[in-house]
Amino acid sequence: xxxxxxxxxxxxxxxxxxxxxxxxxxxxxxxxxxxxxxxxxxxxxxxxxxxxxxxxxxxxxxxxxxxxxxxxxxxxxxxxxxxxxxxxxxxxxxxxxxxxxxxxxxxxxxxxx
Amino acid sequence: xxxxxxxxxxxxxxxxxxxxxxxxxxxxxxxxxxxxxxxxxxxxxxxxxxxxxxxxxxxxxxxxxxxxxxxxxxxxxxxxxxxxxxxxxxxxxxxxxxxxxxxxxxxxxx
Numbered sequence: 073x074x075x076x077x078x079x080x081x082x083x084x085x086x087x088x089x090x091x092x093x094x095x096x097x098x099x100x101x102x103x104x105x106x107x108x109x110x111x112x113x114x115x116x117x118x119x120x121x122x123x124x125x126x127x128x129x130x131x132x133x134x135x136x137x138x139x140x141x142x143x144x145x146x147x148x149x150x151x152x153x154x155x156x157x158x159x160x161x162x163x164x165x166x167x168x169x170x171x172x173x174x175x176x177x178x179x180x181x182x183x184x185x
Numbered sequence: 186x187x188x189x190x191x192x193x194x195x196x197x198x199x200x201x202x203x204x205x206x207x208x209x210x211x212x213x214x215x216x217x218x219x220x221x222x223x224x225x226x227x228x229x230x231x232x233x234x235x236x237x238x239x240x241x242x243x244x245x246x247x248x249x250x251x252x253x254x255x256x257x258x259x260x261x262x263x264x265x266x267x268x269x270x271x272x273x274x275x276x277x278x279x280x281x282x283x284x285x286x287x288x289x290x291x292x293x294x295x
Contacts, residue, residue: 176220
């Protein structure tokens with residue numbers, strides 16, 4: 073198993089550009105989520121999904137969209153990037169929708185200029 | 186919202202020393218987990234420990250859910266233990282969301 077994979081590893085955007093961060097898992101996990109990590113602030117939940125077709129907002133959802141059309145994939149879309157979205161983004165998955173043990177991807181480092 | 190306090194925020198150890206990291210929650214939580222973020226940024230799940238005690242090699246963890254805290258013990262520390270340790274939990278009745286603490290930065294020196 074590849075586990076949780078994320079692409080790209082690094083990305084630089086200009087203010088106002090859009091992009092999609094990709095996340096995939098091959099463990100047939102029901103629960104998937106996106107976090108952002110900023111210095112001194114730990115990890116904050118952006119959006120999560122408990123299964124295909126079901127998504128919900130986390131702590132900091134503004135400026136981000138998600139969809140879950142398959143069990144395997146959970147992309148995160150930035151519609152109009154802002155410098156405040158400069159961060160490291162992590163995708164995670166869990167076997168159960170009831171939030172069992174979380175497995176993290178390697179992260180995407182995003183810089184918005 | 187729930188507050189997750191981790192202590193100490195920073196810790197420097199000599200190789201071979203033991204340490205205890207603490208995680209306090211302001212509200213009732215379940216699904217408590219401990220993670221290690223290595224110096225390259227990778228997050229690894231150390232323990233899924235809603236209650237009780239678990240051990241994995243030199244690491245062990247104890248959660249006392251009724252008193253809203255969890256402890257992570259590191260024995261005979263090694264330089265590879267360096268990094269940031271996070272705890273996270275789900276607020277009871279708060280939906281399927283994990284809330285993370287701000288972490289303990291650990292450096293193990295030779």
